[in-house]
Amino acid sequence: MNCEETRELVGAYVDRELDLVKSLELEHHLSQCGACSKRHASLLAVRSALSTVYQTPPASLERRVMSGIRKAGKRAEMARVPRGMPWRWVGVAASVAVVLVLSWSVFRLLARPSPDEVLAREVVSNHVRSLMVDHIADVPSSDQHTVKPWFAGKLDFSPPVIDLDEQGFPLVGGRLDYVDSRAVAALVYQRRKHVINLFIWPTEESDRLGQTVTHQGYNVIHWCRADMSYWAVSDLNANELREFAELASSKYSQTP
């Protein structure tokens, strides 16, 4: 380290703000350079000079501060608890209680998970279970014309099975599953290593495409098309899952 660098860094050195390597380099330079070591000494002298003029508060200040805080605390308490209890206040208290009870019930009602949220949780657990027990498909086939007929006689509806292979979502197979207290069709698609479970059952809801939501780290997207309710679940990223949903919903609506 040279003198110029030392001049720049010696302040940070006495303030213990230099890293070890720089500190050692600087110390080495100080041991060899008279001018820089003088500079270092005068910085330390300033520090010791300033330490002699540290101002200590008079003893009365602590009492003053303490009593000021206590007064502030008391004022706050007095504002909170009215002394005595005039009848007027009973009325006020009663109406406050009524409002509280009412808002609590409304809050309970609102806090209850929406039906969609309950379903989203259910399809996520089904998705996880299908991966865990290694029972992804009852009918392992990439051919929609094998998968669709397989459902016949097993369900009281015929789920649309569509080929999205060209779009990069090959069909892996299908199986029966149980969601929302009924038997449903589960179609299994794949994107790279990611498995997508698509649950399908009849609905009376009108057509819509929902937002992607996340449950337990899985992305879930829900849509309704042509009297069918669809729930797609995957660990695939939200964008690609949405792409899947858009492709599938547009294709399904084309096939009667």
Next chain:
Amino acid sequence: MFKRSEDRKGEGELDQQQREQFEARVLPHLGAAYNLARWLTRNDHDAEDVVQESYLRAYRFFGGFRGGDGRAWLLTIVRNTCYTWFQQNRPRELTASLDEAANNIESDAPSPEAELIKSADRKLITKALEELPLEFREVLVLREMEDMSYKEIAEITEIPLGTVMSRLARARKRLQQSLAPSVSGEA
């Protein structure tokens, strides 16, 4: 960190546990609070007023204290309270702001002898420190008397880290020259 714009945040009454916390974490730093207030206001009586007001504010906003160093938190409030106090009582102190360029001191001028600085008595040191601009005084007090890190000083004074470093260097230089005036003419 405490900022004026966040004054309202965390305001409220303290419960018993918070009051005990306040007494344990903030009250012990009364000395540091007074020392800073005393050097910023340069007056014993004003410093006491500022400290009292600072403690009331600290007590009110203790709900917003996120833990960490109670002393740094308190000193931030003391400094802000000082500046508010200046606005109300000595607005001229604040308008005499630091002209960073005008105070440029030759950095390669030789340092005064350490022995000469050491021979300065308390009266001379007090005068030298009080004559420094407010911005120099606060970084010197925080660094040399309260042993605050550059990062803490940057947070308390709301200036960038690099400015803390350069301001400290210039403040020290100015102080050295006041304490050992015979050398300042050299170079």
